[in-house]
Amino acid sequence: MSKPGDIKEIVEGISPVDQEWISKAQARTAQLLMPTRALGRLHEISERLCGIQKTLKPSIDKKGILIMAGDHGIVAEGVSAYPQEITGGMVQAFLAGGAGISAISSHVGAEVWVVDMGIIPEINPADMPNGERLRIKKIAAGTANFLKGPAMTKEQAEEALLTGFAQASELFENGIEILGTGDMGIGNTTPSAAIGAVVTGKSLEDMVGRGTGVDDDGLKQKIETIGKAIAVNQPDATDGLDVLAKVGGFEIGGIAGSILAAAYYGKPVVIDGFISTAGALIACTLCPTVKEYCFSGHCSEEQGHKLMLDHLGLKPILNLGMRLGEGTGGAMAMSVIEGAAKMFKEVLTFEEAGIPGKE
Amino acid sequence: MSKPGDIKEIVEGISPVDQEWISKAQARTAQLLMPTRALGRLHEISERLCGIQKTLKPSIDKKGILIMAGDHGIVAEGVSAYPQEITGGMVQAFLAGGAGISAISSHVGAEVWVVDMGIIPEINPADMPNGERLRIKKIAAGTANFLKGPAMTKEQAEEALLTGFAQASELFENGIEILGTGDMGIGNTTPSAAIGAVVTGKSLEDMVGRGTGVDDDGLKQKIETIGKAIAVNQPDATDGLDVLAKVGGFEIGGIAGSILAAAYYGKPVVIDGFISTAGALIACTLCPTVKEYCFSGHCSEEQGHKLMLDHLGLKPILNLGMRLGEGTGGAMAMSVIEGAAKMFKEVLTFEEAGIPGKE
Numbered sequence: 091m092s093k094p095g096d097i098k099e100i101v102e103g104i105s106p107v108d109q110e111w112i113s114k115a116q117a118r119t120a121q122l123l124m125p126t127r128a129l130g131r132l133h134e135i136s137e138r139l140c141g142i143q144k145t146l147k148p149s150i151d152k153k154g155i156l157i158m159a160g161d162h163g164i165v166a167e168g169v170s171a172y173p174q175e176i177t178g179g180m181v182q183a184f185l186a187g188g189a190g191i192s193a194i195s196s197h198v199g200a201e202v203w204v205v206d207m208g209i210i211p212e213i214n215p216a217d218m219p220n221g222e223r224l225r226i227k228k229i230a231a232g233t234a235n236f237l238k239g240p241a242m243t244k245e246q247a248e249e250a251l252l253t254g255f256a257q258a259s260e261l262f263e264n265g266i267e268i269l270g271t272g273d274m275g276i277g278n279t280t281p282s283a284a285i286g287a288v289v290t291g292k293s294l295e296d297m298v299g300r301g302t303g304v305d306d307d308g309l310k311q312k313i314e315t316i317g318k319a320i321a322v323n324q325p326d327a328t329d330g331l332d333v334l335a336k337v338g339g340f341e342i343g344g345i346a347g348s349i350l351a352a353a354y355y356g357k358p359v360v361i362d363g364f365i366s367t368a369g370a371l372i373a374c375t376l377c378p379t380v381k382e383y384c385f386s387g388h389c390s391e392e393q394g395h396k397l398m399l400d401h402l403g404l405k406p407i408l409n410l411g412m413r414l415g416e417g418t419g420g421a422m423a424m425s426v427i428e429g430a431a432k433m434f435k436e437v438l439t440f441e442e443a444g445i446p447g448k449e
Numbered sequence: 450m451s452k453p454g455d456i457k458e459i460v461e462g463i464s465p466v467d468q469e470w471i472s473k474a475q476a477r478t479a480q481l482l483m484p485t486r487a488l489g490r491l492h493e494i495s496e497r498l499c500g501i502q503k504t505l506k507p508s509i510d511k512k513g514i515l516i517m518a519g520d521h522g523i524v525a526e527g528v529s530a531y532p533q534e535i536t537g538g539m540v541q542a543f544l545a546g547g548a549g550i551s552a553i554s555s556h557v558g559a560e561v562w563v564v565d566m567g568i569i570p571e572i573n574p575a576d577m578p579n580g581e582r583l584r585i586k587k588i589a590a591g592t593a594n595f596l597k598g599p600a601m602t603k604e605q606a607e608e609a610l611l612t613g614f615a616q617a618s619e620l621f622e623n624g625i626e627i628l629g630t631g632d633m634g635i636g637n638t639t640p641s642a643a644i645g646a647v648v649t650g651k652s653l654e655d656m657v658g659r660g661t662g663v664d665d666d667g668l669k670q671k672i673e674t675i676g677k678a679i680a681v682n683q684p685d686a687t688d689g690l691d692v693l694a695k696v697g698g699f700e701i702g703g704i705a706g707s708i709l710a711a712a713y714y715g716k717p718v719v720i721d722g723f724i725s726t727a728g729a730l731i732a733c734t735l736c737p738t739v740k741e742y743c744f745s746g747h748c749s750e751e752q753g754h755k756l757m758l759d760h761l762g763l764k765p766i767l768n769l770g771m772r773l774g775e776g777t778g779g780a781m782a783m784s785v786i787e788g789a790a791k792m793f794k795e796v797l798t799f800e801e802a803g804i805p806g807k808e
Binding site for chain 2: 123125128172175180193407409412422426
């Protein structure tokens, strides 16, 4: 496909999912060797894959998880229970193996790539195990503290989106059939909650949660901080780029860009948890058609996540009280999505099996 | 292990899950390279596997699905939307491949065995593809119509339990590390709802659902039929064998026996949907400790299923609107259980990864 030069060209290049292929898939589902639609959501999932891939033989053999990492100036306000150094440490763990996403992606047969969208430490892929899976695309060494002005400039926000788009595009061009989004960034439930509140219009009390585990005082402070930041920055809820620039993060912009790439290339994308869904909100504000390509991997324990998903009209596949990020919930859900695809391809119809159907 | 001769010896041979190993596993979870218990239910699942297997290296590589098949005299009362011939036809499809369970078990790496616990047609494994995976253990050619008296004799009920126990025992002795229950039997949501109502004490209006798809009149008739059958038979809710004999089914007895075998051999067992959970209710009435070995694979669309699970104190892993049976929901959930086991084994602690923890 031709490479789009800017966000406008990306949005113009995104088409709705093919309803004819979905109808063809539904017609086959109705004939399958089981009571009508007896596998519930596995049918919906497999039919949407058929629509996205324009086929009755959906395949998601080649799975990729793209983890976007970034640091956050707002951490200076004490919004996280963990020190900021962890962001860089975890990037190394993703490459070395031994993190949550390492185990779950290996279980489901997905490969993991990591993009430094703007973490504070300088890291060198050549010094790392599996360094070829790390891309250094730093927009800056962490965002600015958005309590005192925008987290980034408009130019940086656009750069974050285009970088995420380019990184995911490379995976699709190399044969990845389904993308899982992932994030790492100490403090990033704070910009995500800010984006969630601005885009959905829900209250901060409903949207803001404990992240990695702040206590009651910490939660109160987090809500106050986000409230002040929104008042200071006045983000325009209808303009994803403005919201991203004012109260977002580099990795959230990268995720939004990678989701836009999935829709642009006609590939399914599994949205992980709270931070990834904040990225999806940005992407869908820029182009609502994008959500036709999105599967919600799971519903996070972070309380605002369900409100974000409701706003997008996405129903999570798993609901296991997870709240880690890294792409773990989306990766785990890939196993269900792949099960649905195989079910669709491998189950016979009553006629093919030579068994009489419903009376 | 020594072979128990009767149900009393089976029950006496069942021990609670080892709490010390669960505590050891919880201690490791607390150190893992992530915020405290950030993977939610994956932690509970992995820790219980550690307790069941008495290890910090839980493994469920070798997975088996044991499908129990039986026919039901109550079908004469018009309780099902499908003809009774389908039971035998589906048994052949399970062996030949092409059924729902064939695709999903293959996806998760589970092997499928089928036991003829009492279907009407005479079938010969030698005539079938993969016939070595079919065992003919017919108690009788279908149960009696329990609207007119007990579905089976007490001796047949005991034989069904012991047969299920023996079939599952053979799998465990051959190295199966986790068992999934499965069922096939046109009409079998009717005995399952009867068992559910008797054991949980819930109303038939709450417990009885549409099964493979009866309409409003069919549902009304199904509720009336079950109500009359319970009045005629007066099953003793505290005696699983009595409930099974009066309003049960041969495959439900087989499932209950296979669940008892899992607890007896100290193996995890994944309970599928409505019919399998009726089997679990019978097993847990005989020996409440059994439920410590049970994972609920999913919550079925069949409305009474949640009430059964609440009664057992089991929380389903998946909630995807499935209502097929065959073991499909349990098989799909095995992927999550295996993901949890691998996560527990492969994720490093903060110390092992050389990354500082929480402030």
